[in-house]
Amino acid sequence: MAARDYGQYSGVTQALELVGERWALLIIRDLLVGPRRYGELAAGLPRIPSNILAARLKELQAAGVIRRAPRSRIILYELTPYGRELEPVVLALGAWGFKALGDPRDEQIITPDSMTIDLRTAFQPIVAASLPATSYGARLGGAELLIRVDGSRLDVSRGEGPVDFAFATGPDIRRLISGELAPGRAIATGAVEVLQGRSDLLDRFVSTFHLAA
Structure with missing residues (x-):
């Protein structure tokens, strides 16, 4: 074939x-x-x-x-x-590719499905298990996602719903996840816009989703 x-x-x-x-x-x-x-x-x-x-x-x-x-x-x-x-293969390949991921070109887009898999790749279940259950609303470029973390369980879906913290950002999500951009600095510079909830919950998000570049 x-x-x-x-x-x-x-x-x-x-x-x-x-x-x-x-x-x-x-x-x-x-x-x-x-x-x-x-x-x-x-x-x-x-x-x-x-x-x-x-x-x-x-x-x-x-x-x-x-x-x-x-x-x-x-x-x-x-x-x-x-x-x-193939799921662990795709997630591992995404983590490997993340190390070489630079700034996006003008024509490159973020889709809901691609971002969902990127979040699965970056998810740290051991860290999440020690944190309170949290729901996030994330507007990431053209993707609007509802992200629910409950212990070591992650659920990502499209659309809106009740959340503890909502934020908007674009390609800077890569810098957040890699640790290159600190949450407080991201908010101060406008790289991340807080839409709802306490700004310190962005620190929790970054602890829960992390990939070393």
Whole structure:
């Protein structure tokens, strides 16, 4: 099924032949957040040509990584149990890539699904387990997320809801998560705008979500 054949017999080679084609892992990343319609996948990956998206979905289905899931009158794409085994791989790859992440180019965007996975990557469950349960509302570029942390459990969803602390920022979220930008300094310089709640809860957020650059 793979368009690329490396001519080697190994697990890494087989994995790359299954999910190593361009866009494949980004499709998987977004489906790790939840099932998506074709149009939702296309909207979350605005630069993917429609023929490539269709081809990747077909290839990933053939590999047993995703499946079509009819729901009422719509078709959703979702990960199979085999596909969900890629979650720790995607999170580890995100943490590795974060080390080389610089400032965004003008044309680069933040999507709700990409930010959700970035937050899962940065989540520190051991630290969170020692902190009070907290709900955050985060406006991150074009993504509005409701982030609930309860002990070592993390839930991230789109939209709004009751929160203890709400804030807005953009690409500076990277500097916060890496520790390059201290929470107090972020607020003082306007890199982070406090929308609701006590400003010191930003310190709790940064303790809960951290990745070393």
